[in-house]
Amino acid sequence: MTEHKEFLYPEKWLSKAAAGDRVACELRMRIISGLIESGTILSENKLAADFTVSRSPVREALKILASENIIRLERMGAVVVGLAEKEIEEIYDVRLLIETFVFERLVNMDIHELVKELSKILEMMKVAIKFQDADEFSFQDVLFHETIIRSINHSYILMIWNNLKPVMESLILLSMRVRFKEKYEDFTRIVENHELYIEAIKKKDRTLMIKSLHQNFDDVQGKVEDLWMSQQMLSKGVELENE
Amino acid sequence: MTEHKEFLYPEKWLSKAAAGDRVACELRMRIISGLIESGTILSENKLAADFTVSRSPVREALKILASENIIRLERMGAVVVGLAEKEIEEIYDVRLLIETFVFERLVNMDIHELVKELSKILEMMKVAIKFQDADEFSFQDVLFHETIIRSINHSYILMIWNNLKPVMESLILLSMRVRFKEKYEDFTRIVENHELYIEAIKKKDRTLMIKSLHQNFDDVQGKVEDLWMSQQMLSKGVELENE
DNA sequence: GGTTATATACTTGTATACAAGTATACTTCA
DNA sequence: TGAAGTATACTTGTATACAAGTATATAACC
Numbered sequence: 001m002t003e004h005k006e007f008l009y010p011e012k013w014l015s016k017a018a019a020g021d022r023v024a025c026e027l028r029m030r031i032i033s034g035l036i037e038s039g040t041i042l043s044e045n046k047l048a049a050d051f052t053v054s055r056s057p058v059r060e061a062l063k064i065l066a067s068e069n070i071i072r073l074e075r076m077g078a079v080v081v082g083l084a085e086k087e088i089e090e091i092y093d094v095r096l097l098i099e100t101f102v103f104e105r106l107v108n109m110d111i112h113e114l115v116k117e118l119s120k121i122l123e124m125m126k127v128a129i130k131f132q133d134a135d136e137f138s139f140q141d142v143l144f145h146e147t148i149i150r151s152i153n154h155s156y157i158l159m160i161w162n163n164l165k166p167v168m169e170s171l172i173l174l175s176m177r178v179r180f181k182e183k184y185e186d187f188t189r190i191v192e193n194h195e196l197y198i199e200a201i202k203k204k205d206r207t208l209m210i211k212s213l214h215q216n217f218d219d220v221q222g223k224v225e226d227l228w229m230s231q232q233m234l235s236k237g238v239e240l241e242n243e
Numbered sequence: 244m245t246e247h248k249e250f251l252y253p254e255k256w257l258s259k260a261a262a263g264d265r266v267a268c269e270l271r272m273r274i275i276s277g278l279i280e281s282g283t284i285l286s287e288n289k290l291a292a293d294f295t296v297s298r299s300p301v302r303e304a305l306k307i308l309a310s311e312n313i314i315r316l317e318r319m320g321a322v323v324v325g326l327a328e329k330e331i332e333e334i335y336d337v338r339l340l341i342e343t344f345v346f347e348r349l350v351n352m353d354i355h356e357l358v359k360e361l362s363k364i365l366e367m368m369k370v371a372i373k374f375q376d377a378d379e380f381s382f383q384d385v386l387f388h389e390t391i392i393r394s395i396n397h398s399y400i401l402m403i404w405n406n407l408k409p410v411m412e413s414l415i416l417l418s419m420r421v422r423f424k425e426k427y428e429d430f431t432r433i434v435e436n437h438e439l440y441i442e443a444i445k446k447k448d449r450t451l452m453i454k455s456l457h458q459n460f461d462d463v464q465g466k467v468e469d470l471w472m473s474q475q476m477l478s479k480g481v482e483l484e485n486e
Numbered sequence: 487g488g489t490t491a492t493a494t495a496c497t498t499g500t501a502t503a504c505a506a507g508t509a510t511a512c513t514t515c516a
Numbered sequence: 517t518g519a520a521g522t523a524t525a526c527t528t529g530t531a532t533a534c535a536a537g538t539a540t541a542t543a544a545c546c
Contacts, residue, residue: 018529044498054531059498063303067310069402076497076538091397097340116401159312160403252539261499287528297501302529319508 020060038082107154134180265305275413281325348395377423
C-alpha cells in the first residue's frame with residue numbers, strides 16, 4: 001500500500017473538480033500508463049484509503065471508468081481492463097468513424113468561424129511547444145479535435161466523444177510528455193499535420209482530411225511503445241500497490 | 244406530488260436490478276414517453292421521495308441518464324432534455340454509423356453462428372407477436388440488433404451501443420405497445436424486415452443491409468406521433484408532478 | 487487425508503448525516 | 517418605492533453507518 005506523492009494527472013486541471021472526478025482522472029492515468037496493470041482488482045475500500053476520500057466518490061469514479069471500458073465492474077471488485085493494442089486500434093476505429101461523419105456535415109456548413117477557432121488553438125499549441133509545456137500542448141490538442149466535433153452540434157456524436165475523450169486525453173498526455181523529452185523534433189510534424197487538417201476543412205477536401213487524420217492517429221496511437229517507456233520511467237522507484 | 248402506481252418499465256426486467264437502475268429505467272421511460280416534459284427540473288430529494296429510496300440510488304440514476312443525453316446535470320437540479328425530433332434523427336445517425344461499421348466487419352467473418360442466433364431470435368419475435376406480448380417483442384427486437392453488434396467483438400463499438408441501448412429500448416417499447424393495440428398489421432412487415440436483414444448478412448449484401456436498416460429505423464423512429472399518442476394514453480388520468 | 491460445515495473478513499448497495507454553497511424571499515433602511 | 521442586506525429553504529458533494537451477500541480459511545467430522 002504505497003502512497004503516491006506525485007499524481008500523473010495535471011492538478012491544475014482539477015481546480016474545481018469534485019473528488020469523484022479527481023479519483024477517476026488519476027486512476028485513468030495510472031491504468032493507461034500501465035502503472036496499474038491489466039487484471040488488477042480494485043477495491044473500493046482500498047482506493048478510498050489510498051486517495052483519502054470516502055467510498056462515495058470512489059464508487060462514482062469506478063462507474064465513470066467502467067463506462068469508458070477501461071475497467072469492468074464485476075460482482076466483487078472492479079478488474080482493470082486497460083488498453084492493449086486491440087483497444088488502441090478500436091479507439092482509432094471510433095475516432096475515424098465520428099470524425100469522418102463530422103467532416104461530411106462540415107462540408108455543408110459555413111466553416112468560417114470554425115477555421116478561425118482552430119487557427120487560434122494551433123497558435124496556442126505552438127506556444128506550448130516553445131515553452132516545452134507538454135500538458136498544455138496536450139490540452140490544446142484535445143481541444144482542437146473537440147472543437148471540430150462540437151461544431152456540427154450533434155448531441156449524440158458529442159456523447160460518443162465524451163466517452164472517448166478522457167481516454168484520448170490520457171493517451172495524448174502520456175505520449176506528449178515522453179516526446180517532449182526525447183523526440184522534440186516530432187512536434188514540427190504534428191503542427192504541420194494540424195495545419196493540414198485545417199486546410200482540409202477550409203477546402204472541404206475529404207481525402208486530405210482522411211490523410212491528416214490518419215497521420216494524427218499514428219502520432220498518438222501508433223506509439224504504444226512510447227507509453228511503455230513512459231510507464232517504465234514513471235514507475236521507476238514507485239512501488240505498485242499489489243497487496 | 245403524485246404517486247405513480249403503474250410503472251412504465253417492465254418490472255420483470257428488473258428482477259435483480261439495483262434501486263439505482265430501477266429508478267433510471269423508470270425515469271427514462273417517463274421522459275421518453277413525454278410523461279415528464281422537456282425542461283422539467285428534477286430534484287434528487289423529490290425523486291428520492293417519489294420512488295421511496297434514498298438519494299444514493301437517485302444520484303446514480305441521474306448520472307446514467309445524463310450520460311445518455313436525456314437529462315443535463317447543472318449546478319442546481321437536473322433539467323430534462325428528452326427526445327425531440329432532432330435527437331431522434333441523431334440517434335438514427337449513430338445507429339446507421341455503427342451498424343454499417345459492424346456490417347463491414349461481418350463481411351470478413353464467419354457468420355454461420357450469427358445467422359443461426361438471429362434466426363432463433365426472429366422466431367421468438369414471431370411467438371411474441373402471436374401472444375401479443377409487446378414487451379417481449381421489444382426485448383427480442385433490441386436483442387436482435389445487440390447480437391449483431393456483439394458479434395464483431397469490438398469493445399468500443401459496444402461501448403457506443405451500451406450508451407444508446409437504453410434509449411432505443413424505451414423508444415421501441417413505447418412504439419410497440421401502441422402498435423400492438425392499433426396497428427397490429429405492422430408486425431408482419433417488421434418480421435419481413437428482419438428476415439431481410441438476416442438475408443443481407445447471409446449474402447453479405449451491403450445495399451440490402453442498408454435498405455433493411457433504413458426500413459427498420461422508419462419502423463421505430465419515424466413514428467414520433469405514435470409516442471405522443473402513447474403519452475396521451477398513458478397520462479390519461481395521471482397527474483404530472485409539476486411543482 | 488478429504489469433504490463438509492462454519493466462522494470471519496471481505497464485498498456491494500443503500501440509507502442517513504453533515505458541510506458548504508446558492509437561489510428565493512423577506513425585512514430593513516433610505 | 518427601491519436598494520441592500522439577511523434569513524431561510526433549498527441544492528450538491530462527501531462521509532459514515534448498516535444490511536445483505538459472497539469468498540476464504542479454519543475447524544470438525546467421516
